[in-house]
Amino acid sequence: MTVSNFKSAHRLITGYQASSELWPQVQRLGMQRPLVITDRGVLQSGTLKLITDQLNAVDYAIYDGVTPEPEVAIVEACTDTFRTGEHDGLIAVGGGSAMDIAKCVAVYAQHDGPLHELFGEGQVRQRNIPLIAIPTTAGTGSEVTNISILSDAEQQMKKGIVSDHLLPDVAIVAPEMSQSCPRSVTAASGVDALVHAIEAYLSNFATPITDALATKAMELIIRALPKAFANPENIQAREDMATGSLMAGLAFGNxxxxxxxxxxxxxxGRYHLAHGVSNALLLPHVMEWNKLACVERFRGIAVAFGEPIDNLTDDEAAERVIRRLHRLCADVEIPAGLRSFDIPESALPELAAEAIKVDRLLRNNPRKLVLADIEAIYRAAY
Ligand SMILES: NC(=O)c1ccc[n+]([C@@H]2O[C@H](COP(=O)([O-])OP(=O)(O)OC[C@H]3O[C@@H](n4cnc5c(N)ncnc54)[C@H](O)[C@@H]3O)[C@@H](O)[C@H]2O)c1
Ligand SMILES: [Fe+2]
Incomplete structure (x- = not known):
């Protein structure tokens, strides 16, 4: 095993009603004028009140201009609000979109150059602004990862800032925060979390520590996601999803x-599909592709899924895993096939040309891909 360096938010506060633990953290971090970064969906759902009700003793403000799959311009707008309001801390309350914006603002607000200088890996020099992340979806795991993803409307692609300075000081992961999620968001963000666990488990950089997190995350999510989708009020299912997505975040963050x-x-980037939906469309097809490289690892996934595989070969166990993934996506009503989203078949070569550039992620994948392989996977997923 090579040396690994495990990264997380500095403090994790989890469990039912963990949201009520915000105030001591605000005090501990010395925030007097925090800016709460969220979006209108979270605000209007009433869930934000669980947070703002604890902030009456400080001079807080709310920025609710985050949009799903947020664009670079939102970082600029939100940073303006932060600077002109002379805020001294950030509290992100939302899904991956709000958390990613808050993480960017935390490092950009004290950067004296343009935002684009921070894109890529390891370009951020410092962060002095305290940052608390409270996810309302389950979820992206952004509360414990060192990456922020933004959409670039001009270049029609997604861009990232990767830096350990993005890791929040505190992550508060509580099931009551996701109870108001619309069904489609529960489904898409839940599949995203499962993909994080699976891809971390199959990654070339998996370690015994990330394996333990990833397999437990798979076990929790595969059972809880259909339940949380079928009954949003099911707090046990929400808690398992919150814990599962956090563990998946820790696994893939490393x-x-x-x-x-x-x-x-x-x-x-091009068709503005929700991140979890894009993942769901590709998941079974990439799994089919990866099987050849590491079929014994698929057996580990089948065990986490609770499949009865004692009498099966590795190949048969892998087939069970792929079938179960198809069924999960159908159960949570994510349409199968890129064609369901008005993506023209003629666009597949361009999509493949974009995807091959994402070497930062492709190098983690257990089976190597060349351009023609990627195009073939898009065709299979069409
Ligand atoms: N940084 C990372 O590590 C990481 C990992 C995966 C994904 N992402 C990014 O995260 C984004 C997707 O995040 P997401 O899937 O969490 O969704 P999201 O933050 O985009 O939210 C989707 C919608 O759900 C609504 N919503 C969220 N929580 C709600 C709640 N509790 N009640 C009512 N409405 C609620 C929001 O208002 C929004 O309209 C993408 O931009 C993706 O690229 C980041
Ligand atoms: Fe993801």
Whole structure:
């Protein structure tokens, strides 16, 4: 085993009603004028009140201008609000979109150059602004990862800032925060979390630590996601999803994700599909492709899924896994096939040309891909 360096938010606060633990953290971090970064969906759902009700003793403000799959311009707008309001801390309350914006603002607000200087890996020099992340979806795991993803409308692609300075000071992961999620968001963000666990487990950079997190995350999510989708009020299912997505975030934040994510990015960038939906469309097809490289690892996934595989070969166990993934996506009503999203078949070569550039993720994938392989996977997923 090579040396690994495990990364997380500095403090994790989890469990039912963990949201009520915000105030001591605000005090501990010395925030007097925090800016709460969220979006209108979270605000209007009433869930934000669980957070703002604890902030009456400080001079807080709310920025609710985050949009799903947020664009670079939102970082600029939100940073303006932060600077002109002379805020001294950030509290992200939302899905991956709000958390990613808050992470960017935390490093950009004290950067004296343009935002684009921070794109890529390891370009951020410092962060002095305290940052608390409270996810309302289950979820992206962004509360514990060192990456922020933004959409670039001009270049029609997704861009990222990767830096350990993005890791929040505190992550508060509580099931009551996701109870108001619309069904489609529960489904898409839940599949995203499962993909994080699976891709981390199959990653070339998996370690025994990320394996333990990833397999437990798979076990929790495969059972809880259909339940949370079928009954949003099911707090036990919400808690299992919250814990599962956090563990998946810790796993992929350290082992990385692979070809599912690499091929999903161009779909988000060009056709604005929700991140979890893009992943769901590609997941079974990339799994079919990866099987050849590491079929024994698929057996580990089948065990986490609770499949009865004692008398099966590795190949048969892998087939069970892929069938179960198809069924999960159907159960949570994510349409199968890129064609369901008005993506023209003629666009597949361009999508493949975009995806092959995502070397940052493709290098984690257990089976190597060349351009023709990627195009073939898009065709299979069409
Ligand atoms: N940084 C990372 O590590 C990481 C990992 C995966 C994905 N992402 C990014 O995260 C984004 C997707 O995030 P997401 O899937 O969490 O969705 P999201 O943050 O885009 O939210 C989707 C919709 O759900 C609504 N919503 C969220 N929580 C709600 C709640 N509790 N009640 C009512 N409405 C609610 C929002 O208002 C929004 O309209 C993408 O931009 C993706 O690229 C980042
Ligand atoms: Fe993801």
């Amino acid at each position: 082992a990385g994700v692979g070809a599912v994510h690499a091929l999903a990015y161009p779909l988000g």
